[in-house]
Amino acid sequence: MTLRFSHRIIAGPRDNIEDNLGLARISLPIHNQTATVAVIADGVRGEEGxxxxxxxxxxxxxxxIVTSLSALAGAFEAALPTPEEIDTLLAHAMTAANRAVLGQAAADPHLKHMATTAVCVLAVGDTLHVAWVGDSRAYLYTQGELRRLTRDHTETQRLIDAGCLDPARALWHPRAHRITRCVGQTEGFQPDLTTHxxxxxxxxxxxxDGLTDVLGDHKIGQILHMTADxxxxxxxxxxxxxxxxxxACTSDNTSVLLFEPIPVAPGLERTRTGAFPPAFFRTRQPHEEGAKL
Structure with a gap:
């Protein structure tokens, strides 16, 4: 397998960028397979750090995730880790990220309230595993259809689920950007998990949410449809x-990360320099051009 991917981070109308993203490939000792992990995060608005x-x-x-999945795959070289093992791995990784953010916040008074959303996907074999907290989203464009894989952890989503708020009015609700779960949460931290x-x-x-607050699923699907074609x-x-x-006049930083696992002939897994970059991270850039491996 090789990987086509692209990413973009823009400040939008803001002076600073609180979005970050990253992607990595993981070599598995099972039939020469690789796994792909991708993450996007958005610092909580209005909080320092x-x-x-x-x-x-x-x-x-x-x-x-790279360390844990490599160890797990190495321990059982005959078969891929089970979905349950991977879900446990992702939950532990999210919990570790929450502890890391809380630890840094406790160590620096200027960062004591810092927090972030996070959505993480891990593609292993023919399965996509998703873990998230907050309102950054994961989508899957498959067989001509755009599927939203995550459900926002926000006050407005809670009201929508309770039948108290029309989804069309959610963006203008006074609590439109109040999230109910985040990385940096002091109590009751719990990521949601799903597989596809x-x-x-x-x-x-x-x-x-700089993208999803102003673009509906239909518009996003149109663009991805042209990519699939x-x-x-x-x-x-x-x-x-x-x-x-x-x-569409987004009021926030806007970040996207796209990737598509595609099969290639044996021996073509390397880049032109002869080595596959194990990971990339993009932080605090005014904009980033995409890349292809």
Whole structure:
């Protein structure tokens, strides 16, 4: 397997960037397979140190998942880890990120309230595992359909679920951006977990609320449809998504990370330099061009 991916981070109308993202490949000693882990995080608005919290969450999550999955796969070389084992691994990694953010907040009075959303996906074999807290989202474009894989942890989503709020009015609600779970939560931290089957040609999208607050699923699906049909490259799709958010007057940083696992012939797993970069992280950049491996 190789990987097509692209990413983009823009400040939007804000002076600072609190979004962060990262992606890594993990070599598994099982039939020469690889796994892909991707994370996107958005520092909680209005709190000092949001960019510190999101960067720490991304790096802690990726480092923990790479280490744990490599150890787990090495212990059982004949078969891939079970979905239950991977869910446990992701829950532990999210909990470790929460502890790391809380520890840094306790050590620095200027960061005592810092927190971040986080959504993490791990593709192993033909299964996509998802873990998240907050309102950054994961989507899967598969067989001509866009599926939202996450459910926002927000006050407005709680009101919608209770039948007390029309979803069309959620963005203008006074509590529209009040999240109910985050990395940096002092009590009751609990990520949500879900799994989905992957098919050839699927596209995974991670996005912060700078995109999803102003673009509906229909518009996002249109752009990914053109990517699946090869009318847009992965890089072009990332640029189109953030451009559409800007045109829709987003009020926040906007970040997207797209990737598509695709099969290749044996021996083509390396980059042009002959080595596969194990991970990349993007933090506090005004914008980032995409990349392809």
């Amino acid at each position: 949001g960019e510190v919290a999101s960067a720490m969450a991304v790096k802690t999550l990726i480092a923990g 089957r992957l098919s050839p040609g699927d596209i995974v999208l991670l996005a912060t 090869d009318r847009l490259s992965m890089d072009e799709a990332a640029r189109q998504l953030v451009k559409a958010a800007l045109l």
